[in-house]
Amino acid sequence: MNLAIMEEGFRKAKKILNACDLFETENYTKGLMFKPSKFSKDFFSISQDRDYYKIYKLAITNKDYDILLKDYSFFQFSCESSDINTIVKYRYAYYETPSEFPTYEDFLDENGFSYIDCGEELIQEYQQVIDEAKFKNTVTPLRYDYDEDLYNSPVHPISHLHLGFQNEIRIPIKCILTPHAFVSFVIRHIYWKKWKQLMNDSNFCSIYYVKSECKVLPNENFSQDEEKDFYMN
Amino acid sequence: MEKFILSQSFYDDQISQDLVRVLDLNEQSLNLSNAIIYYNFPIFRNIDEEIQYPSLMLVSPRHGISIFQCDNILDRDQNKLKYIDEKTSQIYNYLVSKLRTNKNLRKDRNNLLFGVNTFIYAPNILTYQPDVNTTLENELITQDSRIITKINDIQNESDISEQILNEILAVLEGSKGIIKSKDRNISEGNSDKKGGILTLLEQEVANFDRRQKYAALTQLEGPQRIRGLAGSGKTIILAMKVALLHLRNPEAIILYTFWTKSLYTYVKKLITRFYRQHDDIDPNWEKIHILHAWGGTSIKGVYSQTCHQNNILPIQYQEAKGKSDTPFDFVCQNLLAKKNGILEKVYDYVLIDEAQDFKPSFYQLCRQIVRKDCIVWGYDELQNILDVKIQSTINTFKNEKYGYQGIDLPKLQEQHPQIDNDVVLEKCYRSPREILVLAHAIGFGIYNTQIIQMLENKEHWTDLGYEVIQGNCKEGEHIIILRPEKNSPLTISKRQKPEELIRYYAATNSMDDEVKWICDSIQNDIACEKLEPEDILVVCIDDKYARKYFHKISNYLMSIGIKSNNVLQDIYATEFFIKGCITLSTVYRAKGNEAAVVYVIGVDTVASEKDSRIVRNKLFTAFTRTKAWLVITGANENSNVLFQEIQKALTNMPNIEFIYPNIEQMNVFQRDLAGANILKASVRAKAYELINEAEKQGISTEDILNLIRAEGKK
Numbered sequence: 014m015n016l017a018i019m020e021e022g023f024r025k026a027k028k029i030l031n032a033c034d035l036f037e038t039e040n041y042t043k044g045l046m047f048k049p050s051k052f053s054k055d056f057f058s059i060s061q062d063r064d065y066y067k068i069y070k071l072a073i074t075n076k077d078y079d080i081l082l083k084d085y086s087f088f089q090f091s092c093e094s095s096d097i098n099t100i101v102k103y104r105y106a107y108y109e110t111p112s113e114f115p116t117y118e119d120f121l122d123e124n125g126f127s128y129i130d131c132g133e134e135l136i137q138e139y140q141q142v143i144d145e146a147k148f149k150n151t152v153t154p155l156r157y158d159y160d161e162d163l164y165n166s167p168v169h170p171i172s173h174l175h176l177g178f179q180n181e182i183r184i185p186i187k188c189i190l191t192p193h194a195f196v197s198f199v200i201r202h203i204y205w206k207k208w209k210q211l212m213n214d215s216n217f218c219s220i221y222y223v224k225s226e227c228k229v230l231p232n233e234n235f236s237q238d239e240e241k242d243f244y245m246n
Numbered sequence: 247m248e249k250f251i252l253s254q255s256f257y258d259d260q261i262s263q264d265l266v267r268v269l270d271l272n273e274q275s276l277n278l279s280n281a282i283i284y285y286n287f288p289i290f291r292n293i294d295e296e297i298q299y300p301s302l303m304l305v306s307p308r309h310g311i312s313i314f315q316c317d318n319i320l321d322r323d324q325n326k327l328k329y330i331d332e333k334t335s336q337i338y339n340y341l342v343s344k345l346r347t348n349k350n351l352r353k354d355r356n357n358l359l360f361g362v363n364t365f366i367y368a369p370n371i372l373t374y375q376p377d378v379n380t381t382l383e384n385e386l387i388t389q390d391s392r393i394i395t396k397i398n399d400i401q402n403e404s405d406i407s408e409q410i411l412n413e414i415l416a417v418l419e420g421s422k423g424i425i426k427s428k429d430r431n432i433s434e435g436n437s438d439k440k441g442g443i444l445t446l447l448e449q450e451v452a453n454f455d456r457r458q459k460y461a462a463l464t465q466l467e468g469p470q471r472i473r474g475l476a477g478s479g480k481t482i483i484l485a486m487k488v489a490l491l492h493l494r495n496p497e498a499i500i501l502y503t504f505w506t507k508s509l510y511t512y513v514k515k516l517i518t519r520f521y522r523q524h525d526d527i528d529p530n531w532e533k534i535h536i537l538h539a540w541g542g543t544s545i546k547g548v549y550s551q552t553c554h555q556n557n558i559l560p561i562q563y564q565e566a567k568g569k570s571d572t573p574f575d576f577v578c579q580n581l582l583a584k585k586n587g588i589l590e591k592v593y594d595y596v597l598i599d600e601a602q603d604f605k606p607s608f609y610q611l612c613r614q615i616v617r618k619d620c621i622v623w624g625y626d627e628l629q630n631i632l633d634v635k636i637q638s639t640i641n642t643f644k645n646e647k648y649g650y651q652g653i654d655l656p657k658l659q660e661q662h663p664q665i666d667n668d669v670v671l672e673k674c675y676r677s678p679r680e681i682l683v684l685a686h687a688i689g690f691g692i693y694n695t696q697i698i699q700m701l702e703n704k705e706h707w708t709d710l711g712y713e714v715i716q717g718n719c720k721e722g723e724h725i726i727i728l729r730p731e732k733n734s735p736l737t738i739s740k741r742q743k744p745e746e747l748i749r750y751y752a753a754t755n756s757m758d759d760e761v762k763w764i765c766d767s768i769q770n771d772i773a774c775e776k777l778e779p780e781d782i783l784v785v786c787i788d789d790k791y792a793r794k795y796f797h798k799i800s801n802y803l804m805s806i807g808i809k810s811n812n813v814l815q816d817i818y819a820t821e822f823f824i825k826g827c828i829t830l831s832t833v834y835r836a837k838g839n840e841a842a843v844v845y846v847i848g849v850d851t852v853a854s855e856k857d858s859r860i861v862r863n864k865l866f867t868a869f870t871r872t873k874a875w876l877v878i879t880g881a882n883e884n885s886n887v888l889f890q891e892i893q894k895a896l897t898n899m900p901n902i903e904f905i906y907p908n909i910e911q912m913n914v915f916q917r918d919l920a921g922a923n924i925l926k927a928s929v930r931a932k933a934y935e936l937i938n939e940a941e942k943q944g945i946s947t948e949d950i951l952n953l954i955r956a957e958g959k960k
Contacts, residue, residue, distance in 0.1 A: 041800040041810045042827045073817055076824070085817045112544060124567065132789030133814065133832045138573070140507065140819055141563045144550075145542030 022191030281306030441776030477676025480624035587648025672711030679734030689866030783841035788848030850880035
């Protein structure tokens with residue numbers, strides 16, 4: 014996979030998030046497209062912290078995201094290459110919002126207004142609702158890693174998915190996910206209700222199924238031992 | 247001679263008062279008319295972490311700097327003189343070393359351009375008996391007549407130049423650090439570009455009016471109100487007050503509060519910067535609490551914290567909203583009621599910024615949590631969307647339910663006649679004169695088909711720094727009001743023509759055209775005019791399309807390689823500017839913040855609501871965010887409704903001219919309008935419901951519109 018495919022995957026990721034009405038914005042404050050250095054040093058230094066809220070809040074404050082969703086969960090996408098055409102590391106992450114609060118539109122709706130009616134007028138009040146929001150009992154951030162340098166079969170698969178945080182769950186995947194594929198996976202498993210509904214829509218299905226676009230790993234990156242075990246493909 | 251009495255303890259300090267009186271009486275003969283005398287200033291920390299300040303410091307063009315350490319020491323305590331002497335020398339050393347850091351103030355490596363003299367003034371020593379073992383380093387004065395001789399002795403033949411004098415004062419006051427001008431990449435040939443003009447402007451603002459600042463900086467043990475227009479420096483003064491209070495009294499617990507969360511970063515930065523002018527370490531944030539007014543589980547605020555401290559469960563927004571149209575007022579009232587009007591006193595000082603945003607209940611709450619009524623608030627009646635009247639402090643604080651007395655500022659002032667507790671800042675430093683006058687003309691609707699709001703009398707205009715040059719503000723009179731240059735002193739008005747400071751553009755019927763024009767202009771600001779992206783703020787007036795606008799602008803800017811920050815998307819809303827990014831905001835968020843160039847966009851929407859006070863106040867707030875340039879745009883020809891008003895305002899500049907309205911009729915009209923709007927809103931809500939319902943049934947909006955049109959024709 015090269016940068017062009019990565020960019021294409023990012024574009025499609027935005028498209029499908031829009032189709033699910035989850036997309037709020039991409040990040041216009043940073044310039045470095047997929048370089049990991051676009052994220053703040055502070056973020057990486059606390060990204061393994063036990064306090065999920067702290068990580069989340071710092072990322073939001075420092076604008077360490079690529080796509081922000083309407084529920085204020087966010088995605089990060091980065092990759093590193095050895096030269097222009099070969100990417101050797103991918104990191105995609107989904108950080109779920111740790112508090113429970115309605116989207117602005119839902120908030121307006123609950124109060125008998127609509128966005129066409131009052132636009133941004135009640136944004137301060139909405140801010141208050143966010144400030145008062147209760148923390149969720151559990152959160153499930155997801156992270157996809159692909160790292161040629163760290164590959165160590167079968168202990169550390171080259172391509173794998175982390176579920177949750179503060180654990181050692183690392184599910185092997187026998188292909189390289191595109192940003193689009195990762196986002197589709199999140200939509201299905203985190204925004205299940207929306208997904209279920211949208212699966213009746215053929216337009217959505219046409220942009221949802223993405224597996225064929227993901228390159229299958231060659232044998233040298235997926236050993237016989239790994240093949241004998243459970244994995245995603 | 248100007249006097250800056252920076253502490254109320256002056257009134258208990260008889261010796262210092264005597265000295266000031268002597269200087270006052272002999273002002274002419276001693277050539278002190280252009281001198282400034284400070285009481286208890288400057289403040290600094292010595293090596294032992296102790297706070298030090300001179301009793302009095304005289305800064306005079308003819309005499310240089312003189313320090314007077316005043317003491318009521320008696321004959322029998324003369325052995326204590328050596329301690330006073332030591333302290334005076336410490337102050338001397340501090341002052342000299344601080345002044346020497348500035349190379350403009352040095353004659354050569356070791357010497358300053360002017361003299362620094364020190365005196366110990368101890369008039370209660372009747373017969374001085376010098377100690378044989380120690381000689382005093384500082385000159386002792388025990389008789390009033392000697393003061394006069396001494397001042398005459400140190401008199402020079404000529405005055406220190408005004409420029410040097412200003413430099414001395416800036417160093418001593420630490421005002422150089424308040425507004426740091428940015429390092430801009432301005433080469434020699436570019437000084438006429440906006441970036442170059444802005445650099446000059448920033449240096450100018452750093453020399454902030456002294457009298458205005460000191461009047462407000464004086465700390466009172468009691469209530470104080472600071473009134474002033476947008477851009478008069480209320481936030482800066484409040485932040486400086488916090489820094490000085492903290493320096494003088496490091497153990498005091500201080501609260502700084504406001505409504506808009508986007509002020510957090512700015513306020514913290516200001517307090518730190520000013521504090522660091524006097525100390526080498528950052529302020530102790532355990533003692534200074536910066537909190538917005540409301541707050542909840544994820545971000546603390548004054549209300550949520552006070553509930554917690556008083557063991558009350560905070561009321562959530564949704565519940566409050568169900569009970570009152572002003573939910574924050576409701577929760578504050580409710581908290582007071584639950585505790586029968588008595589809350590735990592937590593703070594030594596409470597400062598409220600943007601206090602016009604609050605109802606009396608929040609003032610009362612703040613008064614309850616602070617000791618000795620030490621409450622200071624910055625107030626701008628013109629940014630209060632409901633009421634342009636001068637606030638009555640008696641009614642604001644009075645509450646018969648709990649036996650709260652009102653606060654009578656003039657009465658309280660009788661105890662300290664030289665220190666104002668109701669300060670008016672009539673000078674504005676943020677916006678150029680043309681823009682402030684324009685903002686007022688538009689805000690009041692002066693050139694609209696009818697005036698929308700009006701100040702009640704002539705004095706009120708004067709308070710705001712205007713001169714009424716024709717008329718007495720009586721109904722039917724032709725009134726001419728002028729903003730004198732001295733009250734909007736920025737010299738940018740001399741370097742830029744009004745049409746350069748204020749530009750406007752109406753797109754030909756499309757938002758895309760407007761967006762393109764804005765983005766191209768922004769690109770020009772950065773590429774040709776040498777401004778930084780964070781100098782530029784875009785404020786959308788059209789609430790209904792703000793998101794759409796910002797989405798389009800962000801995308802367009804990105805396509806030309808310019809980064810942008812849409813503050814609406816910041817869930818915590820505590821940051822405003824990001825380095826390297828254009829800022830996109832609504833009026834509500836932009837409050838309290840400022841930028842060099844402000845684009846006020848989507849003004850075509852004004853046409854349909856031009857008689858609304860809320861819309862007028864939004865325009866006023868948006869316009870006054872700018873430090874230099876204002877650009878106003880709209881998506882279609884409806885924008886011309888506003889542009890015509892702007893054109894009239896520019897024609898009459900710097901005057902505002904109008905026929906004084908009948909205030910009662912104007913208010914009745916506003917009430918009717920509000921009523922009509924409520925009605926309209928409820929009809930609109932019903933229509934919206936119907937449309938929703940119809941869409942669910944598979945009827946398109948177009949079909950519904952056709953149905954309605956057909957019905958209407960019948």
